[in-house]
Amino acid sequence: MTEIPIEVMVNGTRFRRTVAGRLSLADFLREELRLTGTHLGCEHGVCGACSVLVDGRSVRACLMLAAQADGREVTTVEGLGAEARPLRECLARRHGLQCGFCTPGFLITATELLQDNESGKPLTEDGVREALSGNICRCTGYQGIVEAVLEVGNDTETRDDA
Amino acid sequence: MARVEDGTLLAGQGRFAADAAEGAHQVVFVRSTEPHADILGIDTAAARAMPGVLGVYTAADLGLDGARLPVLTTPNPAFAEATGFQMAEQRIPLLATERVHYVGQPIVVLIATDRYRAEDAAEAVTVSYRGRAPVTDAATALEAEPLYDHLADNEIARIGYSFGDPENAFGRAHRVVSGEYRIGRHGAVPLETRGAVARPDRRLRRVDLTTSTQIPHLVRNAVRTVTGWAEHEIVVHVPDVGGGFGTKANVYAEEIVLAVLARQTGFDLAWIEDRQEHLLSAAQGRDQVHRTRLAVDGQGRILAWGDEFLVDVGAGSLWVAGIVANTAVHALGPYRIPAVRMSGRAVLTTKTIVAQYRGAGRPEAAFALERTLDAAAAELGIGTARIREINLLTDTDLPYPRPIPYRDGEPIVYDGWDYRACLTKVRDLLPETERERLRAEHPGALLGYGLGCYLEATARGPYETARLRVLDDGAVELATGAAAAGQGHATVFGRVAATALGIPEDRVRYRPTDTERLPDGIGTFASRSAVVAGSAVHNGAMRLLDRARALAQEVLGGPVEYAGGVFRRGEAEIGLGGIAAHTRGDPTALDVTETYRPRTVTWTMGVHAAIVAVDRRSGMLSVLRYAVAHEGGNELDPEIVRGQILGGVAQGIGGSLFEEYGYAPSGQPLSTTFAAYHLPLSTDVPNVAVAHLHVDTPDNPIGARGAGESGTIAAYPAIAAAVDDALGGRIHCAATPLDPGLIHGALRKAAVLA
Ligand code: FES
Ligand code: FES
Numbered sequence: 001m002t003e004i005p006i007e008v009m010v011n012g013t014r015f016r017r018t019v020a021g022r023l024s025l026a027d028f029l030r031e032e033l034r035l036t037g038t039h040l041g042c043e044h045g046v047c048g049a050c051s052v053l054v055d056g057r058s059v060r061a062c063l064m065l066a067a068q069a070d071g072r073e074v075t076t077v078e079g080l081g082a083e084a085r086p087l088r089e090c091l092a093r094r095h096g097l098q099c100g101f102c103t104p105g106f107l108i109t110a111t112e113l114l115q116d117n118e119s120g121k122p123l124t125e126d127g128v129r130e131a132l133s134g135n136i137c138r139c140t141g142y143q144g145i146v147e148a149v150l151e152v153g154n155d156t157e158t159r160d161d162a
Numbered sequence: 163m164a165r166v167e168d169g170t171l172l173a174g175q176g177r178f179a180a181d182a183a184e185g186a187h188q189v190v191f192v193r194s195t196e197p198h199a200d201i202l203g204i205d206t207a208a209a210r211a212m213p214g215v216l217g218v219y220t221a222a223d224l225g226l227d228g229a230r231l232p233v234l235t236t237p238n239p240a241f242a243e244a245t246g247f248q249m250a251e252q253r254i255p256l257l258a259t260e261r262v263h264y265v266g267q268p269i270v271v272l273i274a275t276d277r278y279r280a281e282d283a284a285e286a287v288t289v290s291y292r293g294r295a296p297v298t299d300a301a302t303a304l305e306a307e308p309l310y311d312h313l314a315d316n317e318i319a320r321i322g323y324s325f326g327d328p329e330n331a332f333g334r335a336h337r338v339v340s341g342e343y344r345i346g347r348h349g350a351v352p353l354e355t356r357g358a359v360a361r362p363d364r365r366l367r368r369v370d371l372t373t374s375t376q377i378p379h380l381v382r383n384a385v386r387t388v389t390g391w392a393e394h395e396i397v398v399h400v401p402d403v404g405g406g407f408g409t410k411a412n413v414y415a416e417e418i419v420l421a422v423l424a425r426q427t428g429f430d431l432a433w434i435e436d437r438q439e440h441l442l443s444a445a446q447g448r449d450q451v452h453r454t455r456l457a458v459d460g461q462g463r464i465l466a467w468g469d470e471f472l473v474d475v476g477a478g479s480l481w482v483a484g485i486v487a488n489t490a491v492h493a494l495g496p497y498r499i500p501a502v503r504m505s506g507r508a509v510l511t512t513k514t515i516v517a518q519y520r521g522a523g524r525p526e527a528a529f530a531l532e533r534t535l536d537a538a539a540a541e542l543g544i545g546t547a548r549i550r551e552i553n554l555l556t557d558t559d560l561p562y563p564r565p566i567p568y569r570d571g572e573p574i575v576y577d578g579w580d581y582r583a584c585l586t587k588v589r590d591l592l593p594e595t596e597r598e599r600l601r602a603e604h605p606g607a608l609l610g611y612g613l614g615c616y617l618e619a620t621a622r623g624p625y626e627t628a629r630l631r632v633l634d635d636g637a638v639e640l641a642t643g644a645a646a647a648g649q650g651h652a653t654v655f656g657r658v659a660a661t662a663l664g665i666p667e668d669r670v671r672y673r674p675t676d677t678e679r680l681p682d683g684i685g686t687f688a689s690r691s692a693v694v695a696g697s698a699v700h701n702g703a704m705r706l707l708d709r710a711r712a713l714a715q716e717v718l719g720g721p722v723e724y725a726g727g728v729f730r731r732g733e734a735e736i737g738l739g740g741i742a743a744h745t746r747g748d749p750t751a752l753d754v755t756e757t758y759r760p761r762t763v764t765w766t767m768g769v770h771a772a773i774v775a776v777d778r779r780s781g782m783l784s785v786l787r788y789a790v791a792h793e794g795g796n797e798l799d800p801e802i803v804r805g806q807i808l809g810g811v812a813q814g815i816g817g818s819l820f821e822e823y824g825y826a827p828s829g830q831p832l833s834t835t836f837a838a839y840h841l842p843l844s845t846d847v848p849n850v851a852v853a854h855l856h857v858d859t860p861d862n863p864i865g866a867r868g869a870g871e872s873g874t875i876a877a878y879p880a881i882a883a884a885v886d887d888a889l890g891g892r893i894h895c896a897a898t899p900l901d902p903g904l905i906h907g908a909l910r911k912a913a914v915l916a
Contacts, residue, residue, distance in 0.1 A: 022278060031276075036181040037174020039404070041353045042437040046836035049353060077174035088172040092164035095805045099648025100171030101178065101354045101404030129844040136836070138353045138405050139648050140805060141812035141873075142844040 006070040010035070011079025019066040025059075026050045028066035029076055037077040037104045041136065048135030049101060051108040052076050058112045077104035084111050090148035098139035105135045110149045123153035163801065165653040166672065167646075176402045179357035179374040183432035186359055187216060189423065190280040191416060191433070192270035192287045193443060194262035197298075197829025198309070198512040199291035201260055201269070209272060209286040214279035217427060218272040218287065221257035224422050229256045231415060232387045234380060234480040237487060240571035247487060249319035249508075253310055254478040254515065256388065256415040262291070263309060263477035264514050265831050266442030271419055273431060296829025300451065300474035300509040309477070309510050318475060319482045319508040321490045325565045326501030328457075331466030335457030339538045343530045344897040345878060347449035347474065348821035349519045351841060352647075354404020356444055357434040358417050360424035369421045372399040376411040376647050377685030382677045384413040385421050396421060399676040406647035407813070408518035411687035412445045412480060441834045446823050447519025449474040450489065452530035457501075458538050462549045466501040469493045469530055473506065473523075476513035481522070487569045488523030488619075494564055494574075495531045496581045496617040496767045497553040512829050518687055520813055520874045521618075528616045532879030533896060540891055546613050546883060547589065550769075554582040554615065570623055572762035578617075579857040581767045584791045585615070588769040591851045592789035597773050600786060607775035608890075608909075609786070612883025614770045614876030619763040620868025621693035627683045628698035630659060630706050632752035636727055636739030637669045638706070643683015644695035645675040649870070650802045654692060655699045658798060658864060662703035665727040665738075680755065689868030692798055694760055697862045702756030710752060713741045764859045766867045768792030770811070770876040774884035781906035784846070785815055785881060791853040795867030803869050804852050810873020811850050816842040817874075818881040818898050 002021040007014065010033060019028060026043075029035045029052070041049035043062045050061040053075040087110055090096070097103045113131045117123060128149045129142070137145060170176055206218040221227045231254045237247045258269045270287050274280035297303045303316040332338055358373035375381050378398040385396045403410065416433055424431045435444070455468035471489060475482055486508050493504060539549040555562050557580040564574040597611045627643040640659050642651065652672035660667040673679060684694075707724070714722045714729035714736050722729040728737045736744070738752070745751035773787040790807050797803045820840040824832035833839040850873075858865045882895035885905065893908045895901075 020278070027277075030180075034184070035174075036178075037176070039178070039354070040180070041355075041404075042836050044437065044835055044837075047353060047437075089164075091172060092168040095165075095801050097168060097171055098650070098805060098809060099352070099354070099403060099405045100167065100176050101352075101402075101648075103171055104174045107172070107174075132844045136353060136841050136843065138351065138407075138813075138841065139809045141808035141810075141847050141850065143808050143847075143849050144805070146844060146849075 004067045006067055008069045009073040011075060021067055023066045024062055025064040025066050025069050026061035029061060035076050035078050039101055039104055041101065048109060049105040051105040051135065053108055053112065058108050077107050080107055080111060086152045087111065087148065090151050091145065094144040094148045096140060096144035096148045102135060102137040106132065106145055109135050113149065114153055117153055123150055125150060165650045166656055167650060167652050178354055178402045178404055179359060179372060180434045182359045182372050182401055183434060186430040186432035187273050187275060188277045188280045189271060189273055189420060189431050189433040190284045191268040192272065192284050192289065194258065194265055194267040194269055196262055196291045196293060197265050197296040198294040199262050200294065201258060201262060202290040202292055204270060205288040206270060209283040212279065212283045212286060214275040215283045216273040216275065216429065218270060218283065219423065220270055221255065221259045224419065224426060226256050226422065227259055229388050230254055231256065231413060231480060232384050234413060235483040237483045238569060238571040241487065241567050241569050244323065244567050245490065246322040249483055250313055252318060252478045253312060256419055263512055266514055267477065268415055271423060273427065273429060296512045298511055298513060298825045298829055300472040300511060303509045303511045309512065316510040317507050318510050319486045320506065321486050322505035323566055324503040328466040328468060328501040328503040331501045332455065332457045335465050336460045337538065337541055338455055338457045339534060339541050340455045341534055341537055341896060343452045343454065343533050345448050345450050345526045345529050346898050347446055347823040348817050349446040349823065350407035350409035351839065352405030352407060352410065355435040355437060355440040356410065356414065356416065358420050359432045360420045361430045362424040362428055364428060368395045368397060369424050370397050370399060371417065371421050372401050373417050374403050374410060375400060376406040376645055376687055378645050378675050378677055379643060379683040380685060381413050381417055385418050388418050389422060393681065397676060397678045400645040400674045403647035407520045408447060408522060408687060409445050410647060411685060412517035437836065438834050441839055442831060443514060445515050445517030446476065447516060448526060449516065450526040452526065454530050454534040456534045456538050458542065462538065462542050462544050462552050464497055464499050464553050467499050468503040471506040473508040474511050474513065475508050475516040476511055477515050478510065479516040481518050482508050484518060485523045489527050491568065491619065492524040492617065493527035493531055496555055496615050498555055498559060513825055520810060521871045524616065524618050524871060524875045525878055528614065528875050529878045532614045532876065533882060536883050536886065537894060547585065550585055550613065550615060551582060554585060556580050556582045568619060568763055570762055576617065576765045577859060578765055578767050578793050581793065583855055584767060584769045584793055587791035587853050587855060588771045588789050591791060591853055592771040592773065592787055596787060600773060604775050607777050608888040609773060609775050610884040610886065610888025612772050612774065612880045612887060614880030614883065616872065616875035617765055617767045618689060618871055618875060620689035620766050621760055622690055622763050623694065623760045625684065625757050625759040626694040626698050627680055627755060627757050628695060628702045629680045629755045630702045632738045632742040634739055634742055636737045637671055638663060639671045639673055640699065641673040641675060641680045642695040642699060643675060643680055644686045644691035647686060649691065649806065650799065651691065654798045654802060655696060658696050658699045659703045662700050663707055663727065664725060669727065689870035693764065693862055693866045693868050694758060696798060696864050696866055698756045698758035700863050701758055702754045705756060706752060706754045710738055710741050713745060713751065717744055761861060764795065764861050764867045766792060766794055766869055766872055768872050768876065770880040772880040772884045774881055774888060776885060776888040776905060778909065781902045781909055783819055783885065783900060785848050788848050789851040790873065791855065792869065792872050793855045793857045794869050795857065795859045796865035797854065798864065798866060800854065806870050807852050807873040808850050810871060811877055812842050812847045814874040814877020815847055815881065818878045818900060820899050822899050
């Protein structure tokens with residue numbers, strides 16, 4: 001089996017490894033680096049639970065090979081820092097998660113959406129729903145997730161401290 | 163308010179089954195590719211010789227020849243007697259040896275050093291088959307050759323009861339409407355698939371099985387039934403569970419085989435199912451056909467109700483008794499119905515096995531009754547709201563007894579307050595006039611308004627357990643038999659314990675369920691956890707406090723006052739931690755295991771309202787507005803209850819619009835990817851307005867009613883009714899998922915007529 005040397009920056013740390021040609025990026029992150037926050041819900045590119053940022057763009061880690069990450073920068077849910085704090089807080093407050101299995105994927109997708117939206121144009125509910133439609137949540141019915149992204153994106157301090 | 167669970171999950175630090183697999187070898191199952199066939203031979207030689215393969219096993223290799231899955235429910239004798247319930251013995255093998263009954267049935271299990279090699283090896287196992295005729299439809303199965311040799315036919319369970327002289331009522335009614343209603347095969351499909359990790363300990367002669375389940379104790383019991391192991395030889399642990407909704411309230415052959423294989427090989431083993439495997443072999447749900455008759459008088463008052471249903475349980479169901487009984491009981495609905503004739507049969511086919519799926523018979527029953535009511539309303543020319551107003555039970559009717567027992571053998575008495583109030587409330591939340599307002603925004607669509615009522619028996623017994631123990635710092639450790647799968651048990655049960663003990667919530671440590679810490683328990687399903695486990699926690703906490711008080715009095719030498727975890731007598735005081743230290747020699751002193759047994763179920767009623775848009779050209783459906791008003795009990799955490807409703811509605815929308823496990827006439831399953839099995843996306847689900855009408859129940863110490871399935875049950879009829887309405891009554895939607903072809907056809911015909 002072909003073994004390929006790679007060098008990849010994950011959450012700010014540089015890793016040099018030799019990987020099997022067929023090893024997926026998701027399995028590399030989960031098995032080799034023990035970053036188990038990246039979840040596998042389908043392994044065929046539909047559910048978005050495995051989303052990570054590669055060079056700042058969201059990617060489905062189940063569809064990308066570890067070898068393709070050579071020379072690139074990967075951010076997983078574990079590597080989201082201060083920029084995701086408001087989102088994490090809002091997701092919790094608005095009950096945007098139940099089992100939490102989909103949550104890392106939503107955090108990645110929403111972080112990308114919020115970064116892209118630095119234009120300052122207000123997010124609309126339809127726009128957010130469209131942007132999140134590549135991530136599946138089976139538990140929540142999406143309402144809390146959509147509200148949380150809207151709240152962070154539009155900086156609306158609609159705290160209902162229920 | 164945020165939940166206790168959220169911090170770790172949001173950080174990506176959850177510990178799901180696959181995350182507990184470190185260092186374990188990987189297990190893969192070789193599954194049947196045939197819907198129905200005799201197994202002629204199994205050749206594992208090539209697989210054994212492959213790199214990284216540590217072993218390949220058939221049932222015989224594991225001493226599991228002839229071993230079967232134990233059934234999970236048997237009916238209460240009084241219930242069976244009153245309802246004519248009967249069931250036949252099911253023989254679902256752990257690993258098939260002679261004959262297969264569905265595509266995806268496990269036949270061979272193998273171990274390799276990694277998942278990639280294990281899958282390579284699985285492909286190298288050859289099973290040769292002699293095909294038999296597949297049976298993919300329940301009605302056909304009733305006429306077909308028996309699928310199992312020990313059975314005379316394919317009927318696996320039946321029920322039948324009547325009361326109030328229905329035939330007489332049908333005979334003299336103003337109108338009798340009849341219909342046939344089908345609710346398609348779909349299921350829980352949690353985002354996390356099934357998965358388990360087994361770690362054997364040779365010295366202790368025990369296996370620790372961490373499995374993504376809602377029912378750890380039933381899994382443990384099943385392992386013991388199959389293997390004969392002692393209780394201490396198999397301990398089942400529940401990790402973080404990525405959704406269950408019923409499919410994980412099942413015991414699986416894979417879980418039992420993994421434990422046996424770990425003990426036999428001495429290896430740590432992980433089986434983490436992939437999505438295709440899940441869609442092929444995890445238990446599915448629904449798949450019922452109802453033939454209904456409803457007799458009404460000139461005003462629309464119900465005189466008699468008849469329902470004859472068939473449940474397709476595929477190759478078998480460990481929950482068949484529950485599903486059949488649930489359907490037959492919940493088909494009585496929240497209405498004044500003087501006469502009923504009910505009969506149902508569960509039938510074996512060559513499709514995947516079936517378990518409970520959120521509602522488990524309740525949505526199917528509600529679909530049949532609600533749709534028939536709508537048909538009667540149309541026939542009489544009265545509105546769908548009107549016919550419900552006339553028939554819903556009100557405060558003058560309730561409590562309302564029914565002349566049959568519930569599944570626990572206790573007489574059925576609906577313990578609600580005023581079911582019509584829920585109808586009024588939901589129409590306030592989402593008035594029909596909203597449809598008119600929305601028309602302007604959606605010129606390309608026809609808009610319709612639909613209603614659906616439900617009644618659900620919640621909080622069934624027989625019991626649930628909780629254990630509370632004071633730690634040395636005075637914090638309280640808590641565990642319950644009702645395992646968590648995303649419902650926020652740590653938050654809710656932590657709060658119940660903290661409230662009862664009068665201590666801050668952060669002084670309670672919730673421990674995930676395991677069968678060693680808490681040897682007895684039932685599990686999480688049937689909208690039961692909040693009430694039954696919550697009551698066990700409450701009572702356990704009170705008992706713990708009583709014991710602590712007695713000990714504090716001993717230490718302080720007389721009567722004490724208690725507040726916030728501290729007992730006081732004058733100037734002297736001792737906290738819970740202090741008492742724990744004082745009784746160190748007797749670790750049971752402040753360690754309580756409580757069992758709560760509800761007298762019977764408590765009933766939750768509600769009404770759903772939906773506005774659905776039908777695209778004029780394509781017939782495409784979208785749900786624009788949705789509201790639920792329900793009569794519930796004391797809400798232990800209103801946000802969590804609301805979350806259960808919202809999530810339940812999303813699942814109901816999925817099942818109404820597109821979710822279906824399709825089967826080809828050849829018997830091959832068609833829905834084996836998320837492209838073919840479409841789960842609702844953020845663009846498919848609207849915001850849902852929820853109103854909670856509080857009706858306390860004196861039946862349990864925390865005054866709670868269950869609500870876990872309330873969001874799903876009435877979604878199907880509400881959405882179907884909205885589509886009927888959008889098309890001006892030109893169709894009557896009688897099957898889910900709703901058929902776009904039928905809708906499109908009706909639109910074309912309407913266009914021609916217009
Ligand atoms: S696991 Fe990658 S998209 Fe589902
Ligand atoms: S919270 Fe369970 S899948 Fe989203």
